[in-house]
Amino acid sequence: NMVWMDDVDDDDEGEEDDDQNGGGGGGGNERQREHPFIVTEPGEVARGKKNGLDYLFYLYEQCREFLIQVQKIAKERGEKCPTKVTNQVFRYAKAAGANYINKPKMRHYVHCYALHCLDEAASIALRRSFKERRENVGAWRQACYNPVVVVAAAYGWDIDAVFNSHPRLSIWYVPTKLRQLCHVERSNAAAAAASSSVTGGGPDHLSF
Template sequence: MQVTNQVFRYAKKAGASYINKPKMRHYVHCYALHCLDEDASNALRRAFKERGENVGAWRQACYKPLVAIAARQGWDIDAIFNAHPRLAIWYVPTKLRQLCHSERSNAAAAASSSVSGGVADHLPHF
């Protein structure tokens, strides 16, 4: 519980007033996105707020950019968390780990089935 308290106090001090303590563990991935790519995090939150979406929808949307960050860094989500001073004290959320594993499997399958020079080589990376 001490780790949660420490992180919660830091988050509050840093202006994350939208996070309440009992739910902090449900928002670890949102906090991770904010730590790793603050601009993307702010833009995502702003977009959801402007559309009047609920917090749950925003929370779900925070996974995709993190999976993309993991993809660019060899899928090692644990190393990404451990290398960041504000994330190192957190466990990687199970759902984030599962999504990374699933996307990595999809990417590997796509790479092995695509012919070089195919359409997939020209798609933009999101």
């Protein structure tokens, strides 16, 4: 179904003179860490020793494929079948040679991937805006929280329902911070509604 890049390295071809991200175990056998992410627009190739956000989101798709593999094996063996990306899936990914996938990284950016899934237009706009302003990845990551909360508002701030509504997102645990933000926002909205019903109309009245 999906096209798979063959082995350890799936970086785009770069233009820098020194060794690229790619190459696997070829010459130097020296690559130790992934290149840092930079804020890129969709389709944009990250130059230099950097990775773009398309690559980040692709890692989530890869994890999904690994989960599907793990599920298939579990069903064959009649064992318990995970519904989420668990430690077991991360271990499987490592064993399959995907050393560039690890739990802390994937958990770190889950809410960014969520925005990408839930509101692609908003996600793209945010990427363009932060790229233009030359913001770093950390700033972009922080900025991804609120748009997801806005999406959640339409679900009564039930962030679990939001995640479950999307098949590619439902396999990821809801990050604690995102859950807390939704809770706070719901409380605020409830307080605002109560206050307006005191100062003005009740729930059945227009207050202007």
